[in-house]
Amino acid sequence: MLSKRLALLATIPVLWGALAFAQSAAGDQPAADDGMHHHRFDRAAWHKEMCTNRYAHLAGALAFAEAKLNLTDTQRPAWDAWEKARMEDAAKQRDACLAVAPPADGMRPTLLDREAKLEKHLADRLAGLQARHAQLVALYNALTPEQQAVMDRLGRSHRHGMHGWHHMMGPMGGPGPKPGDGN
Secondary structure, eight states: OHHHHHHHHHHHHHHHHHHHHHHHHHHTSOOOOOSOOOOOOOHHHHHHHHHHHHHHHHHHHHHHHHHHHTOOTTTHHHHHHHHHHHHHHHHHHHHHHHHSOOOOTTOOOOHHHHHHHHHHHHHHHHHHHHHHHHHHHHHHHHSOHHHHHHHHHHHHHTTTSTTOHHHHHOTTSSSOOOTTSOO
């Protein structure tokens, strides 16, 4: 058993060497078009996609929440007002994100640049939270206790995703638990 393991371990460097040799030999000749496109990382395209994806993910999260809540006609105006405020804020965040040019390849922002960018981002986020807070409270108060529980659960379960539900609800996933709720 031990000799089989040693033989297997001894073949690994040989295989790696053969692979490295094959790659270096292939690198000397133009590669045939195998349908795979090998491109340099396009930082600007990635940045643009990241900014627009955040907006799209939020739109999807709102649609999911709306379907889960099964809103009544009397609750619809509160939902519409909050959703409109939330999407307007998300559009501002997307536009601000798109307005920031990613650093050029090999260039790294200074500590002061990063701090200034973070400060502006946090100030914008706070302004957005404050601007839509009244609509969130009105919506939350219009929901039944069961719907509030759904909203609370959705806020907690998606909090750790990349710019997930908590960005939809607010920093703590919504208005928060009621006193004596045990949370």
